[in-house]
Amino acid sequence: MSVIRQDPTTKEWVIIATERAKRPDQFKREQSPTDLPPHQASCPFCPGNETLTPPEILRLPPDEHENWNVRGIPNKYAALTGSGEAARRETGALFREMDGVGAHEVIVETPLHNQRMALMADSQVERILTACHMRYCALEKDSRIKSIIIFKNHGERAGTSLEHPHIQLVAAPVAPMLMRRKHDVAITHYDDTGRCLYCDLVAAELDARIRILFETDGFVVFHPYASRLPFETWITPRRMQPSFSQISPEDLRELASVLRKTLHGLDVALNNPHFNFVIHSAPLGDHQHEYYLWHIQILPRLTTIAGFELGSGIFINTMLPEESAAFLRKYCS
Amino acid sequence: MSVIRQDPTTKEWVIIATERAKRPDQFKREQSPTDLPPHQASCPFCPGNETLTPPEILRLPPDEHENWNVRGIPNKYAALTGSGEAARRETGALFREMDGVGAHEVIVETPLHNQRMALMADSQVERILTACHMRYCALEKDSRIKSIIIFKNHGERAGTSLEHPHIQLVAAPVAPMLMRRKHDVAITHYDDTGRCLYCDLVAAELDARIRILFETDGFVVFHPYASRLPFETWITPRRMQPSFSQISPEDLRELASVLRKTLHGLDVALNNPHFNFVIHSAPLGDHQHEYYLWHIQILPRLTTIAGFELGSGIFINTMLPEESAAFLRKYCS
Numbered sequence: 001m002s003v004i005r006q007d008p009t010t011k012e013w014v015i016i017a018t019e020r021a022k023r024p025d026q027f028k029r030e031q032s033p034t035d036l037p038p039h040q041a042s043c044p045f046c047p048g049n050e051t052l053t054p055p056e057i058l059r060l061p062p063d064e065h066e067n068w069n070v071r072g073i074p075n076k077y078a079a080l081t082g083s084g085e086a087a088r089r090e091t092g093a094l095f096r097e098m099d100g101v102g103a104h105e106v107i108v109e110t111p112l113h114n115q116r117m118a119l120m121a122d123s124q125v126e127r128i129l130t131a132c133h134m135r136y137c138a139l140e141k142d143s144r145i146k147s148i149i150i151f152k153n154h155g156e157r158a159g160t161s162l163e164h165p166h167i168q169l170v171a172a173p174v175a176p177m178l179m180r181r182k183h184d185v186a187i188t189h190y191d192d193t194g195r196c197l198y199c200d201l202v203a204a205e206l207d208a209r210i211r212i213l214f215e216t217d218g219f220v221v222f223h224p225y226a227s228r229l230p231f232e233t234w235i236t237p238r239r240m241q242p243s244f245s246q247i248s249p250e251d252l253r254e255l256a257s258v259l260r261k262t263l264h265g266l267d268v269a270l271n272n273p274h275f276n277f278v279i280h281s282a283p284l285g286d287h288q289h290e291y292y293l294w295h296i297q298i299l300p301r302l303t304t305i306a307g308f309e310l311g312s313g314i315f316i317n318t319m320l321p322e323e324s325a326a327f328l329r330k331y332c333s
Numbered sequence: 334m335s336v337i338r339q340d341p342t343t344k345e346w347v348i349i350a351t352e353r354a355k356r357p358d359q360f361k362r363e364q365s366p367t368d369l370p371p372h373q374a375s376c377p378f379c380p381g382n383e384t385l386t387p388p389e390i391l392r393l394p395p396d397e398h399e400n401w402n403v404r405g406i407p408n409k410y411a412a413l414t415g416s417g418e419a420a421r422r423e424t425g426a427l428f429r430e431m432d433g434v435g436a437h438e439v440i441v442e443t444p445l446h447n448q449r450m451a452l453m454a455d456s457q458v459e460r461i462l463t464a465c466h467m468r469y470c471a472l473e474k475d476s477r478i479k480s481i482i483i484f485k486n487h488g489e490r491a492g493t494s495l496e497h498p499h500i501q502l503v504a505a506p507v508a509p510m511l512m513r514r515k516h517d518v519a520i521t522h523y524d525d526t527g528r529c530l531y532c533d534l535v536a537a538e539l540d541a542r543i544r545i546l547f548e549t550d551g552f553v554v555f556h557p558y559a560s561r562l563p564f565e566t567w568i569t570p571r572r573m574q575p576s577f578s579q580i581s582p583e584d585l586r587e588l589a590s591v592l593r594k595t596l597h598g599l600d601v602a603l604n605n606p607h608f609n610f611v612i613h614s615a616p617l618g619d620h621q622h623e624y625y626l627w628h629i630q631i632l633p634r635l636t637t638i639a640g641f642e643l644g645s646g647i648f649i650n651t652m653l654p655e656e657s658a659a660f661l662r663k664y665c666s
Contacts, residue, residue: 001414001417001432001433001434002411002412002413002414002432002433003430003431003432003433004413004430004431004432004433004505004506004507005428005429005430006429006430008427008428008429010510011510012509012510013505013507013509013510015412015413015433015505016433017410017411017412017413017433019410019411077350077352078335078350078352079335079348079350079641079649080335080337080348080350081334081335084334091541092537092540093526093533093537094341094533094534094537094558095338095341095537095541095558096338096339096341097336097337097338097339098336098337099334099335099336099337100334100335100336100337100348100349100350101334147645149641149644149645151639151640151641151644152640153639153640156637157637158637158639158640159637159638159639159640159642160639168640168641170641170645172337172346172348172645172647173337174337174346174647176345176346176645176646176647177343177344177345177346177514177646178645178646179645179646181510193426200426200427201427204425204426204427204428207425208424208428225427225428276639276640276643276644277640278640278643278644278645280644297644299640299643304489304490304491304492305492305638306484306486306491306492306493306609307484307485307486307491307492307501307609307610307611307632308412308482308484308501308503309492310609310611310632311482311484311609311611311613311630312480312482312503312505312509312511312512312611313509313510313511313512314505314507314509316412
């Protein structure tokens, strides 16, 4: 019989139905292309093609020379853009809209067309996260912005359109319902207990031990109790930081190593799977409290999101997180 | 510049960014297989293979003879099953689960392996919807069940695993957060205005006229103001029925024709696209009120759900519903 579990951070349910399960290693079949060249003449993110992108926002290292490691640029096909006011317009009582103001940026992770994050040096991942952090901190100064989502699409099934490794930031003039929900659930927990929900959750996972992949001084990596997808993986800091903008340089360095090691484990165990990851922070302006903790969710795209998931919001997962964690733990040591 | 619109039924935002848009007819490229045989020896849903499925729940026409038109059976790989109590178990304060009690059923739409709903006779679609309605009404009598979702996955990108046309019902002992949310938003609207949100919405769409595909005595078909996906299509009844279980036989007959005509329009315009549809009803037990209206959402799977959508819940749509409706309207006449 299957089991229905509640995600303590959203209160949403997931159904974990292992009757139709595969063994962990059977998820290996689908993979992203691995035969890419290190440089592709037509790729706008490859060195030499810098003029094909909109004007650069940042470059690491920041000096003038051509050998950049990481670039930050606006998305050429931006979902949200630049100037203008974030004023609502209403047509009748029900139709509410606003101009698409905000930002949609790209962090080009590496000059190498074919170097995926799982296989990079920790120092390169640190540069990438530093670039993300710099842009997050710059964008949150804009008073029109209410939320910033940092995310990565790796592989076609994860929605990537350019294969050159890159991360995206979307800064929106609204807070998504899901972000509000997560924040509200955390506030309710804080009101009930006086403690941060995510700190309690990490403590409970460490206590249970069965879903932990590994831990470091600053971070805990685990498969959450109510995993929506097979091999869903969360990285949670131990230090109280509601927003990713608050991370210290030391923790950022440690995070780079933790993220790289986690992605490397998934990469080896599942043979370069398609995946998304998302850095969740509190809504902007809600950073000075003790009830939220930014965190990373890695979402391997090994299964298809079907009508039930889209229509109900409840995911049907075919693997217990205890099983996937036991399998993946071997690859994260 | 893009536009950010709020879905009046969930209060969630969508970003409609037409900069990277295709023209409506460019979505035509991907299609489901059209070269299927009418009968496949290995298919558990094809006539002659009835013993390959779990014991039948219903058959239309209901008499004994072998020439069935529609069959209802339990899903062989059910996400939720049969007997047992829907009692919650808690491990510590954060880990809450329950046995996967409920039901997960399949309606086999036709004996023909290759006959898709868009191309069926209205009378066959009516039989299918009658079977869905009979099972909904039977399942809602179980006091453990709190929600029933009826959905269809057509095509691999929509998550189908068996190509023989079928619909699924999941009856769950919990109400999904999304269902609660939609219901709560409708109640708030009712408290504010004294009217049903969905009735007001349909009236506003009919007034605006620019997103309507067509209307009949009993139903209105339109592309919603805050469409999450290109060609997202809603079918809404005009008569006050919070639950699909409350539909009359006459309305069911009309709905069959409306649904078939809508799917046929999408099928011709987009060349047999992959899609999901979902019948949304109120949570069970909340059927006797005037603030909710069951409705069908058809979700073509022409684009990939990527990290931003999964991480924020906000969809980036590349097509204005006014444009898709103007294009599709021609195919629904």
